[in-house]
Amino acid sequence: MTEKKLSTDSYKGVRDFYPEDMAIQRYIFETWSKTAERFGFERYDASILESSELYKAKGAENEELVNEQTYTFIDRGDREVTLRPEMTPTVARMVAGARHELTFPLRWYSIPNLFRYERPQRGRLREHWQFNCDIFGADDISADIEMIALSYQTLIDFGATPEMFEILLNDRREMADLYNSVGIIDEEIIAAITRLTDRKKKISAEEYHTYLLEIVGDELLAKKITHIVEDQSGTNKVLEGVRSLGIDNIRIDRTIARGFNYYTSTVFEIVDCDPTNNRSMLGGGRYDNLTTMFSGDAISGIGFGMGDVTMRDFLETHALIPAHIRSTAPHVMVIPMETEQNLFAEQVAMHIRKAGHKVATDIGTRKVGKKIGSASDKGCRFVIVIGEQEMKTDSLTIKNLLSGEERINTLSALMNFLNEA
Amino acid sequence: MTEKKLSTDSYKGVRDFYPEDMAIQRYIFETWSKTAERFGFERYDASILESSELYKAKGAENEELVNEQTYTFIDRGDREVTLRPEMTPTVARMVAGARHELTFPLRWYSIPNLFRYERPQRGRLREHWQFNCDIFGADDISADIEMIALSYQTLIDFGATPEMFEILLNDRREMADLYNSVGIIDEEIIAAITRLTDRKKKISAEEYHTYLLEIVGDELLAKKITHIVEDQSGTNKVLEGVRSLGIDNIRIDRTIARGFNYYTSTVFEIVDCDPTNNRSMLGGGRYDNLTTMFSGDAISGIGFGMGDVTMRDFLETHALIPAHIRSTAPHVMVIPMETEQNLFAEQVAMHIRKAGHKVATDIGTRKVGKKIGSASDKGCRFVIVIGEQEMKTDSLTIKNLLSGEERINTLSALMNFLNEA
Numbered sequence: 001m002t003e004k005k006l007s008t009d010s011y012k013g014v015r016d017f018y019p020e021d022m023a024i025q026r027y028i029f030e031t032w033s034k035t036a037e038r039f040g041f042e043r044y045d046a047s048i049l050e051s052s053e054l055y056k057a058k059g060a061e062n063e064e065l066v067n068e069q070t071y072t073f074i075d076r077g078d079r080e081v082t083l084r085p086e087m088t089p090t091v092a093r094m095v096a097g098a099r100h101e102l103t104f105p106l107r108w109y110s111i112p113n114l115f116r117y118e119r120p121q122r123g124r125l126r127e128h129w130q131f132n133c134d135i136f137g138a139d140d141i142s143a144d145i146e147m148i149a150l151s152y153q154t155l156i157d158f159g160a161t162p163e164m165f166e167i168l169l170n171d172r173r174e175m176a177d178l179y180n181s182v183g184i185i186d187e188e189i190i191a192a193i194t195r196l197t198d199r200k201k202k203i204s205a206e207e208y209h210t211y212l213l214e215i216v217g218d219e220l221l222a223k224k225i226t227h228i229v230e231d232q233s234g235t236n237k238v239l240e241g242v243r244s245l246g247i248d249n250i251r252i253d254r255t256i257a258r259g260f261n262y263y264t265s266t267v268f269e270i271v272d273c274d275p276t277n278n279r280s281m282l283g284g285g286r287y288d289n290l291t292t293m294f295s296g297d298a299i300s301g302i303g304f305g306m307g308d309v310t311m312r313d314f315l316e317t318h319a320l321i322p323a324h325i326r327s328t329a330p331h332v333m334v335i336p337m338e339t340e341q342n343l344f345a346e347q348v349a350m351h352i353r354k355a356g357h358k359v360a361t362d363i364g365t366r367k368v369g370k371k372i373g374s375a376s377d378k379g380c381r382f383v384i385v386i387g388e389q390e391m392k393t394d395s396l397t398i399k400n401l402l403s404g405e406e407r408i409n410t411l412s413a414l415m416n417f418l419n420e421a
Numbered sequence: 422m423t424e425k426k427l428s429t430d431s432y433k434g435v436r437d438f439y440p441e442d443m444a445i446q447r448y449i450f451e452t453w454s455k456t457a458e459r460f461g462f463e464r465y466d467a468s469i470l471e472s473s474e475l476y477k478a479k480g481a482e483n484e485e486l487v488n489e490q491t492y493t494f495i496d497r498g499d500r501e502v503t504l505r506p507e508m509t510p511t512v513a514r515m516v517a518g519a520r521h522e523l524t525f526p527l528r529w530y531s532i533p534n535l536f537r538y539e540r541p542q543r544g545r546l547r548e549h550w551q552f553n554c555d556i557f558g559a560d561d562i563s564a565d566i567e568m569i570a571l572s573y574q575t576l577i578d579f580g581a582t583p584e585m586f587e588i589l590l591n592d593r594r595e596m597a598d599l600y601n602s603v604g605i606i607d608e609e610i611i612a613a614i615t616r617l618t619d620r621k622k623k624i625s626a627e628e629y630h631t632y633l634l635e636i637v638g639d640e641l642l643a644k645k646i647t648h649i650v651e652d653q654s655g656t657n658k659v660l661e662g663v664r665s666l667g668i669d670n671i672r673i674d675r676t677i678a679r680g681f682n683y684y685t686s687t688v689f690e691i692v693d694c695d696p697t698n699n700r701s702m703l704g705g706g707r708y709d710n711l712t713t714m715f716s717g718d719a720i721s722g723i724g725f726g727m728g729d730v731t732m733r734d735f736l737e738t739h740a741l742i743p744a745h746i747r748s749t750a751p752h753v754m755v756i757p758m759e760t761e762q763n764l765f766a767e768q769v770a771m772h773i774r775k776a777g778h779k780v781a782t783d784i785g786t787r788k789v790g791k792k793i794g795s796a797s798d799k800g801c802r803f804v805i806v807i808g809e810q811e812m813k814t815d816s817l818t819i820k821n822l823l824s825g826e827e828r829i830n831t832l833s834a835l836m837n838f839l840n841e842a
Contacts, residue, residue: 048534057427350667
């Protein structure tokens with residue numbers, strides 16, 4: 001009878017990061033981080049565990065989201081806990097909690113992992129990471145302009161050119177004014193139109209028209225609304241401000257609404273212009289009332305979030321992942337010929353590391369030829385092979401795997417050769 | 422009637438990382454990462470969500486741990502899911518899953534967050550991060566020696582001196598031999614003695630004796646065992662090997678057992694020598710059979726884990742956190758005097774960033790004096806104040822907050838001043 005063996009698969013809808021994938025993930029996180037810090041943003045973080053209340057507080061729609069689309073469970077202390085599905089409520093909680101110690105405007109960023117309990121599909125997994133940037137306590141539209149500039153610069157810092165992507169801008173207050181101008185005043189009807197229009201690009205013109213008619217009940221009114229949301233000639237001060245920073249791949253798109261209820265005016269998205277990856281990669285907006293669910297005055301905020309999965313898809317679509325970041329090879333591989341030389345190899349490696357080099361030993365039991373082959377395949381720059389002779393004489397042979405050049409000398413003398421390379 | 426306000430507290434037993442704490446956390450993670458990579462370790466990661474089976478497979482003791490000390494819940498697909506309480510089972514799963522594509526020996530590290538459902542206390546929270554390093558596929562003791570050298574070097578790279586900490590080494594096979602030598606052969610009795618001895622430093626000599634008597638039922642035998650576990654004169658090849666690398670703050674401690682069942686021979690800990698923080702900071706050992714819970718042959722492993730909470734306690738106890746890492750201030754703060762100058766300030770900031778500097782704007786509505794004061798408190802190096810005049814003339818004033826020196830010139834001319842600083 002054999003013991004039941006466990007599967008080596010990861011849990012459904014989440015990813016294992018083997019070193020090659022991890023290297024790409026780190027490259028993405030580090031680039032995000034560098035760009036945010038050049039804009040003066042400070043990094044924060046929090047636990048993935050949050051009280052479920054935090055997500056229910058925003059209204060009935062969110063209660064449904066908490067119940068059906070999140071990982072929520074009761075802990076042994078009878079608390080209802082949720083694995084955070086987004087970062088904005090957490091950051092609002094932290095800002096509200098420390099409001100008296102913080103100096104505004106505040107620029108904060110984070111790279112949290114987020115959880116959604118939904119069917120895994122391309123670009124949407126159950127766990128993903130997100131680059132989250134927010135400015136708190138700045139009501140002026142220059143904050144909106146800066147946030148858009150930061151989102152633009154993030155892609156530029158990955159080597160993207162402005163032709164590869166487009167920034168789509170809208171404003172919820174302007175939309176309300178436009179709807180008011182054709183006689184639609186009722187907030188619930190506006191909300192329904194907004195939700196439908198948000199999906200406009202994903203459905204056919206006929207479907208859009210049918211659903212719109214259901215909401216407004218009048219053919220002429222439906223046409224007027226369609227005219228409003230399809231009009232690309234609009235402009236506003238945020239658009240002009242962004243352009244004044246030398247950013248031209250931005251336009252008004254009246255269909256942009258963003259899903260979250262809490263946005264109050266500016267909303268924006270970045271979409272990939274490549275037809276094979278024509279998706280929204282980033283979304284954000286201004287939310288002026290989010291901290292009011294805690295005690296104290298409202299603190300205005302504007303922010304965006306950008307996912308790691310869509311980011312990597314964008315980089316791969318446009319061939320923007322630099323080859324060198326995939327290599328995680330040590331600079332020097334010290335190769336003992338037999339197990340008897342393993343400890344000496346460790347001593348040599350320890351010595352070389354003192355000069356700051358990345359050094360590993362191949363203390364496996366394979367033949368020396370195989371070991372050298374692996375070091376070369378991996379991308380190591382140097383190998384030092386150690387046999388019985390080398391242990392006795394203190395004279396070592398180092399080989400540059402790129403040039404084929406070899407040197408034989410004492411370890412101290414060889415250090416110069418290594419340091420020059 | 423007022424709406425019920427939410428608490429701004431984090432969930433029980435977890436931490437919020439405000440920028441100052443986050444800066445320390447990042448310093449710890451980056452130092453860990455650099456040391457591991459200098460030893461040729463490659464970084465991997467995985468999701469915090471794992472099938473609960475993974476933790477139950479190691480035996481009944483673990484089933485209890487899964488049920489009582491982990492966050493475990495049933496997902497909507499009726500799968501039992503656990504928030505990972507440790508990383509070793511995950512890395513064993515990943516290594517076993519890719520065994521045919523990987524080249525051994527494998528050196529992998531990770532900095533995962535781990536979850537334990539226990540009462541929060543000093544140094545033990547419900548969520549913590551851990552530096553996890555493992556070598557797979559190297560049976561020779563040079564791997565054990567290297568792992569101990571890596572754990573030593575990690576502390577040295579934080580600026581610790583060898584007097585600040587001590588490495589305690591033991592070997593489970595040697596312990597079995599020692600117990601056998603006084604006539605104790607039964608594995609369950611050895612396991613019971615091991616569990617008790619692991620707690621020896623936390624209980625009194627009397628308590629230890631009483632419990633030991635209960636296990637072995639014989640006064641003389643209890644004395645022999647006490648003699649064995651208190652003997653510090655022992656040595657072994659791992660100890661000698663570590664010393665041959667120039668590491669002297671290591672000794673045999675026969676009470677070291679480490680909690681996990683899966684360790685098979687070498688086990689080690691690092692303890693802080695400061696009497697105010699006299700705790701274990703790191704623990705590890707060799708586990709030769711862990712991958713056998715998946716299909717395929719056994720792949721030997723040796724690894725250690727080091728927590729972020731105990732690491733930070735150690736650094737604080739020995740005053741090893743460098744002051745400069747706490748500062749997250751931008752290099753330049755651009756300060757508009759009035760809201761009308763905000764957009765111009767954003768344009769100036771955008772220009773300076775192109776030279777790679779960290780630049781923020783203070784687009785709040787406070788008085789300019791307050792804004793300069795905040796920039797100075799925060800640790801900004803330069804301020805550029807922009808009023809109506811500056812917008813008209815294209816001539817800007819930059820002030821070095823450290824030296825007090827001021828320059829007035831065009832932005833392009835001022836860039837040199839900034840770049841030199």
